[in-house]
Amino acid sequence: MKRRTFIGNTTLTVGALTLIPTMAFSQEKISAEELIGKGNPDFIEKSGYRLRKSAAESFDKMKKKAQEAGIDIQVVSSYRDYDHQNRIWERKYKRYTGQGLSAQESIEKIIEYSTIPGTSRHHWGTDLDLIDGNGDNTGDVLVPSKFHGNGPFCKFKEWMDNNANDFGFYLVYTDTYGRKGFNYEPWHYSYAPLSKGYLEDYKKLDVKTILQEQKLLGSDAFTPAFIERYRTNNILDINPKLIS
Numbered sequence: 551m552k553r554r555t556f557i558g559n560t561t562l563t564v565g566a567l568t569l570i571p572t573m574a575f576s577q578e579k580i581s582a583e584e585l586i587g588k589g590n591p592d593f594i595e596k597s598g599y600r601l602r603k604s605a606a607e608s609f610d611k612m613k614k615k616a617q618e619a620g621i622d623i624q625v626v627s628s629y630r631d632y633d634h635q636n637r638i639w640e641r642k643y644k645r646y647t648g649q650g651l652s653a654q655e656s657i658e659k660i661i662e663y664s665t666i667p668g669t670s671r672h673h674w675g676t677d678l679d680l681i682d683g684n685g686d687n688t689g690d691v692l693v694p695s696k697f698h699g700n701g702p703f704c705k706f707k708e709w710m711d712n713n714a715n716d717f718g719f720y721l722v723y724t725d726t727y728g729r730k731g732f733n734y735e736p737w738h739y740s741y742a743p744l745s746k747g748y749l750e751d752y753k754k755l756d757v758k759t760i761l762q763e764q765k766l767l768g769s770d771a772f773t774p775a776f777i778e779r780y781r782t783n784n785i786l787d788i789n790p791k792l793i794s
Contacts, residue, residue, distance in 0.1 A: 578604070578744060580674070585752050586760060587632030587673030599628040602675040605718075605741035609678065612717040621709050622683035626691060626737065630672040636766065639667050643767045653771045661784060662733050668760050669785060671722065676745040678719075679737045682706035697736040707736055718743050720791045731783035746794050757781050 583589035594606035601609060613623045630638075642664060646656035671677040681691050685702030697707045714720065720742050725734040758777045762769065786793070 578602075578747070579751070580748060582751075582755060585673065585748060585755065586668040587630065587635060587670065591629070591675055593629060593675055599625040599678070600675065601628055601678070602741070602744055605676050605744055608717045608719070608741060608743075612714065612719065615713065615717075616706075616709055619709055620684065621706050623706070624681050624683035624687075626679040626681055627672065628678050629675045630670060632667050632673065635665065635670050635672070636667040638664055640767050647768075653768045657768050657771055657776075661780065663735070665732075665784070666761060666780065667766060668764060669757065669780075671740060671745065674745060674748045676741040676748065677722065678739050679735075680706075680710075680739055681737060692735070692737050694734055694736055703737075710739070714739060715791075720789050722788050722792060724789050726789075729787055731785075731787040740792055742792055746792055749792065750794050752785075757785075 580591065581589050584591050592603070593600040594603050596606070599606075599609075616623050639660065642660045643656050646659050647653065651659065665671075679692060681687070682703045682705065685691075685696070685706065687702075691703075695701055697703045710719075710721075718741050719739040721736065722738045722740050723729075723732045723735040725736075758774065761772055761777060766772075
């Protein structure tokens with residue numbers, strides 16, 4: 551998860567399989583290291599994205615189907631390893647503290663949209679940030695208003711609302727009233743047949759220890775209460791369709 555300017559052939563992301571008749575999740579396991587963005591994951595890699603094989607196959611089928619409706623699904627971001635997420639974290643932390651915010655204030659600002667390294671769903675090779683290549687790709691494309699009203703990605707969002715679930719992809723951070731954690735992201739989709747199982751495995755990890763061992767910028771402000779709130783709100787308060 552992150553905001554960024556879309557550049558033609560982005561270096562990260564992937565996708566596609568078959569239509570998904572049921573939502574039973576795959577038993578394909580990955581290591582604890584891969585769950586936090588480390589290790590050596592096995593991916594399908596194409597220009598602009600990297601994903602797990604079944605997610606990539608399903609994404610390709612979805613993209614092809616969307617093209618029939620005049621939608622050019624483009625990937626802004628897919629797999630991000632731990633180091634990549636940490637670069638995002640450090641850049642934002644330095645920016646906000648440089649503006650005079652305290653460590654805690656900076657962290658709260660960052661986690662409106664960006665995850666703490668080691669906790670991103672983009673570590674799993676199942677999640678994608680998507681837009682319509684036929685829309686206006688200038689400036690910051692990952693802005694909610696661009697997916698609503700007269701925004702350039704409205705047609706894309708309507709098509710995805712009606713079709714993405716058929717391919718196993720679900721919006722992660724919805725605009726459901728009362729949902730906590732990360733802000734609404736109409737661009738972030740997850741391949742449920744894999745990610746539901748990965749989330750179940752991730753929930754078994756000792757997130758508190760993992761975060762405290764990494765010595766991230768600002769991690770001195772990661773109190774036990776903060777970590778528990780982050781786990782409950784940011785990691786777990788998501789689209790119910792992505793929870794077993």
